[in-house]
Amino acid sequence: MKQGYFPQEIEKKWQKRWEDEKTFYTPDESNKPKYFALSMFPYPSGKLHMGHVRNYTITDVIARFKKMQGFNVLHPIGWDSFGLPAENAAMQHSTNPAEWTDENIAYMTQQLKMLGLSYDWEREVTTCKPEYYKWTQWLFLQMFKKGLAYKKEAAVNWCDKCGTVLANEQVIDGKCWRCNSTVEKKYLSQWFLKITDYADRLLNDLDKLDGWGDNVKTMQSNWIGKSEGAILRFKVKELDGVEVPVYTTRPDTVYGITYLVVAPEYKDIEKLTTEENKKSVKEYRANARKMTEIERLSTDRIKTGVPLGTHCINPFNGEEFPLWTADYALVEYGTGAVMAVPTHDERDFAFAKKYNLPLKIVISPNDRELKLSEMDNAYTEEGILVNSSEFNGMKNSEAKKAITQKAVNEGFGEFKTQYRLRDWLISRQRYWGAPIPVMYCEKCGVVPEKEENLPVMLPTDVDFSVVGKSPITTSKTFKDTVCPICGGHAVRETDTMDTFICSSWYYLRYADAKNDKECFNKNKVNHWLPVDQYVGGIEHAILHLLYSRFFTKVLKDLGLLDFDEPFKNLLTQGMVLKDGAKMSKSKGNTVDPDEIFQNYGADTARLFILSDSPPARDFDWSDAGVEGCYKFLNRVWRLVSENMNFLNKDYQLSFPLTRENDDLVRIVNIAIKGITNDIANDFQFNTVISKYRELTNAIYEWIGKKSEFSNEDKNVFSFAVISLIKLMAPVTVHLSEEIWHELGYNTSIHSEEWCKWDENLAKASKITLVVQINGKVRDKIEANESCNEEDLKNIALRSDKVKEFTDGKSIAKVIVVPKKLVNIVVK
RNA sequence: GCUCCAGUGGCGGAAUCGGUAGACGCGUUGGACUUAAAAUCCAAUCGGGGUUCUCCCUCGGUGCCAGUUCAAGUCUGGCCUGGAGCACCA
Numbered sequence: 001m002k003q004g005y006f007p008q009e010i011e012k013k014w015q016k017r018w019e020d021e022k023t024f025y026t027p028d029e030s031n032k033p034k035y036f037a038l039s040m041f042p043y044p045s046g047k048l049h050m051g052h053v054r055n056y057t058i059t060d061v062i063a064r065f066k067k068m069q070g071f072n073v074l075h076p077i078g079w080d081s082f083g084l085p086a087e088n089a090a091m092q093h094s095t096n097p098a099e100w101t102d103e104n105i106a107y108m109t110q111q112l113k114m115l116g117l118s119y120d121w122e123r124e125v126t127t128c129k130p131e132y133y134k135w136t137q138w139l140f141l142q143m144f145k146k147g148l149a150y151k152k153e154a155a156v157n158w159c160d161k162c163g164t165v166l167a168n169e170q171v172i173d174g175k176c177w178r179c180n181s182t183v184e185k186k187y188l189s190q191w192f193l194k195i196t197d198y199a200d201r202l203l204n205d206l207d208k209l210d211g212w213g214d215n216v217k218t219m220q221s222n223w224i225g226k227s228e229g230a231i232l233r234f235k236v237k238e239l240d241g242v243e244v245p246v247y248t249t250r251p252d253t254v255y256g257i258t259y260l261v262v263a264p265e266y267k268d269i270e271k272l273t274t275e276e277n278k279k280s281v282k283e284y285r286a287n288a289r290k291m292t293e294i295e296r297l298s299t300d301r302i303k304t305g306v307p308l309g310t311h312c313i314n315p316f317n318g319e320e321f322p323l324w325t326a327d328y329a330l331v332e333y334g335t336g337a338v339m340a341v342p343t344h345d346e347r348d349f350a351f352a353k354k355y356n357l358p359l360k361i362v363i364s365p366n367d368r369e370l371k372l373s374e375m376d377n378a379y380t381e382e383g384i385l386v387n388s389s390e391f392n393g394m395k396n397s398e399a400k401k402a403i404t405q406k407a408v409n410e411g412f413g414e415f416k417t418q419y420r421l422r423d424w425l426i427s428r429q430r431y432w433g434a435p436i437p438v439m440y441c442e443k444c445g446v447v448p449e450k451e452e453n454l455p456v457m458l459p460t461d462v463d464f465s466v467v468g469k470s471p472i473t474t475s476k477t478f479k480d481t482v483c484p485i486c487g488g489h490a491v492r493e494t495d496t497m498d499t500f501i502c503s504s505w506y507y508l509r510y511a512d513a514k515n516d517k518e519c520f521n522k523n524k525v526n527h528w529l530p531v532d533q534y535v536g537g538i539e540h541a542i543l544h545l546l547y548s549r550f551f552t553k554v555l556k557d558l559g560l561l562d563f564d565e566p567f568k569n570l571l572t573q574g575m576v577l578k579d580g581a582k583m584s585k586s587k588g589n590t591v592d593p594d595e596i597f598q599n600y601g602a603d604t605a606r607l608f609i610l611s612d613s614p615p616a617r618d619f620d621w622s623d624a625g626v627e628g629c630y631k632f633l634n635r636v637w638r639l640v641s642e643n644m645n646f647l648n649k650d651y652q653l654s655f656p657l658t659r660e661n662d663d664l665v666r667i668v669n670i671a672i673k674g675i676t677n678d679i680a681n682d683f684q685f686n687t688v689i690s691k692y693r694e695l696t697n698a699i700y701e702w703i704g705k706k707s708e709f710s711n712e713d714k715n716v717f718s719f720a721v722i723s724l725i726k727l728m729a730p731v732t733v734h735l736s737e738e739i740w741h742e743l744g745y746n747t748s749i750h751s752e753e754w755c756k757w758d759e760n761l762a763k764a765s766k767i768t769l770v771v772q773i774n775g776k777v778r779d780k781i782e783a784n785e786s787c788n789e790e791d792l793k794n795i796a797l798r799s800d801k802v803k804e805f806t807d808g809k810s811i812a813k814v815i816v817v818p819k820k821l822v823n824i825v826v827k
Numbered sequence: 828g829c830u831c832c833a834g835u836g837g838c839g840g841a842a843u844c845g846g847u848a849g850a851c852g853c854g855u856u857g858g859a860c861u862u863a864a865a866a867u868c869c870a871a872u873c874g875g876g877g878u879u880c881u882c883c884c885u886c887g888g889u890g891c892c893a894g895u896u897c898a899a900g901u902c903u904g905g906c907c908u909g910g911a912g913c914a915c916c917a
Binding site: 026213214215216217218219221222225227229246247248249250261303326327328329330332333334337338339340341345346347348350351397405418420474538541542611612613614617619620622625627628629631632635638644675681684686687689690691692693697768770772775776779780787812813814815817820821823824825 | 843
């Protein structure tokens with residue numbers, strides 16, 4: 001064995017051998033239980049960054065650990081390869097997105113292999129390849145048939161820089177999720193998926209996800225935004241047969257309505273405006289349109305509005321009140337109209353004060369009386385109804401139901417559950433995506449492509465240098481086609497699908513990646529899924545994770561699979577920071593993984609990226625930390641190479657041990673138990689690694705006491721070293737494999753069984769008894785493990801220190817915690 | 828404003844059930860080896876005070892204030908700070 005540790009040499013050798021020998025090939029059939037470990041697949045942007053390294057290392061360690069524990073582990077990888085950057089690169093370098101993408105995939109594949117990841121490359125999935133997007137299109141058609149994919153004209157989010165529309169989830173604080181430029185509203189006819197049909201299931205099933213963090217579940221639940229209330233319809237006094245419906249969560253306050261507001265974009269607003277008010281309303285609406293989303297949504301902006309001139313009648317008491325338009329009412333939520341109760345809603349209160357609209361108290365607090373003259377903000381707490389006719393004296397929580405019921409009985413309202421979630425806008429006016437497989441026939445209208453004609457291929461005769469429209473529209477061969485119904489001329493849809501569609505089902509395809517007859521075999525998908533452990537960034541808490549859950553539920557309803565949640569356990573890993581800031585090119589604080597591989601090797605990179613923080617927390621990259629990990633691996637290498645003569649792979653431990661050797665055997669058992677438990681307990685790799693170090697230190701310390709090695713010593717030493725490299729194998733994959741073979745084994749260490757511990761040996765032979773007086777530690781006494789409570793008590797009371805503190809005082813109580821502690825209470 | 832998460836040395840962080848606070852590492856300091864350096868190894872490292880001074884004693888200490896308990900980083904209540912998500916959602 002070489003005296004020095006040369007990772008680059010070792011790593012290359014093993015990577016090649018694992019590939020040649022298909023060490024990580026996963027058969028579908030196996031008598032072992034299955035385990036599906038998955039990282040969120042990368043976008044092939046060009047090079048791996050440290051976030052990737054962290055993500056894939058975490059999942060790889062989990063996969064290898066589970067494999068050693070006896071599972072048939074599925075650990076695949078693929079490429080989320082449709083999307084804008086490829087198209088932008090094509091425009092800049094006058095190349096083709098497919099070429100650019102292929103090159104990136106090739107480079108990143110080689111990087112992934114350098115990291116020593118245990119992927120089954122036979123199952124690689126690439127979303128931009130026709131053999132994949134054929135099935136993306138097929139799934140779209142199934143949704144279309146079910147009425148879940150539909151086209152409508154709507155106010156949509158438009159990113160001018162990206163030249164396309166965006167889904168609501170892709171607008172962050174009024175800005176494009178990708179390029180961060182301000183998003184505008186446009187009225188366009190676009191394709192949507194009816195995710196709102198699944199709002200209730202997406203919300204309720206969150207409860208089933210015990211293996212997900214609360215943070216992600218709350219984010220999803222906030223995003224879905226369920227609220228319970230009522231729709232109430234108000235007749236317009238001046239217009240016969242015209243009604244304005246409102247959505248409210250406070251039907252208990254209907255007797256306090258003093259005006260009603262419709263959004264500036266409300267569809268009937270012109271009808272509701274009197275001749276005298278036409279001009280001011282028109283101006284107000286024009287102004288509102290000019291404002292950006294961000295200005296409009298700012299909560300501390302002073303509320304404005306104008307009256308329409310017409311009035312509504314309150315069906316509960318016949319009162320009349322004016323209709324206004326104000327931009328604090330949102331056209332896309334509820335009915336686009338709000339009943340205003342200034343006394344019991346902060347926004348209405350501010351608005352009424354500004355425009356001198358009347359106030360009326362209808363909810364009274366239990367402990368005091370409200371006075372209009374003393375109110376300087378709305379009363380929004382619980383209370384008792386007043387000024388509310390037959391409902392007076394009722395608790396407001398009960399009145400909600402009673403009042404809505406009255407509206408239902410009398411035909412001017414109903415109970416209504418409202419969601420914040422909107423349907424998913426999936427059209428993109430871009431080239432590099434899966435074409436939406438529909439066409440427009442002059443005679444038959446919107447016609448889906450026939451399934452047997454799939455895939456609708458992306459054309460290659462396109463001009464990527466065009467500005468202001470999608471390159472796909474420049475193709476001479478793509479647009480014109482034949483209607484499958486009437487045989488007449490039809491024009492293809494030129495919009496492509498949001499790439500989040502491609503990534504909403506890729507994890508299913510891994511179960512059956514090469515199937516060219518169906519998107520996947522049902523039995524295979526039911527066997528491998530759901531994913532046992534999913535690992536990825538928190539930035540997908542809503543986007544990808546919500547969409548994937550939606551897809552899974554749809555596919556279940558379509559009968560394509562039998563489960564309704566795709567990811568059983570979710571680990572959202574923290575960001576990789578450098579000097580306290582997120583690594584980014586713009587800040588110039590990135591660290592190139594290639595450089596680390598070259599200088600230290602992949603094992604050091606893997607070890608370090610797991611060592612300093614638990615996976616869910618942010619991780620601060622430090623050069624000194626890398627150096628420290630590299631030193632540690634050298635230390636392990638030396639431990640073996642300098643003591644090769646004393647190592648024996650066929651060691652035995654079946655003889656009585658000396659005191660010292662017994663201690664080391666116990667330390668090894670304690671380490672095995674601790675490490676196994678730390679991994680089982682939320683994958684705390686940082687403490688796992690500290691235990692590697694502790695064990696290594698203990699072995700060195702043990703050697704330090706030896707002047708020569710007896711046979712017994714050699715056996716104990718071999719047991720300790722072999723256990724150590726096995727425990728390290730999931731992390732330092734090459735180093736462990738190399739040492740394993742140096743010791744004379746022919747198999748791969750990665751196919752070995754995980755170390756087992758003996759419960760009797762996984763503890764020290766002696767215990768340290770902690771003696772407290774009144775809860776303060778006063779003494780520590782070594783005691784035998786076999787001592788019972790009475791013995792421990794007596795040992796403690798015999799202590800000189802204890803006597804010092806108890807002298808002249810009376811002992812009120814003695815508490816004994818077996819094998820650990822005695823607390824003496826004195827007065 | 829609502830919801831969730833977090834707060835422990837110079838730093839990253841550790842501490843199954845309430846039971847020795849600061850594991851392990853980084854950094855720093857001192858030492859050994861060396862002509863020297865690198866590498867390696869050894870030792871010290873929460874703060875204040877004391878002492879018979881390399882051994883030990885003592886007090887304080889896990890964001891703040893209370894509480895429960897023999898015992899609180901851990902549990903309860905109320906705050907403060909930071910991060911994240913949602914947000915004129917009626």
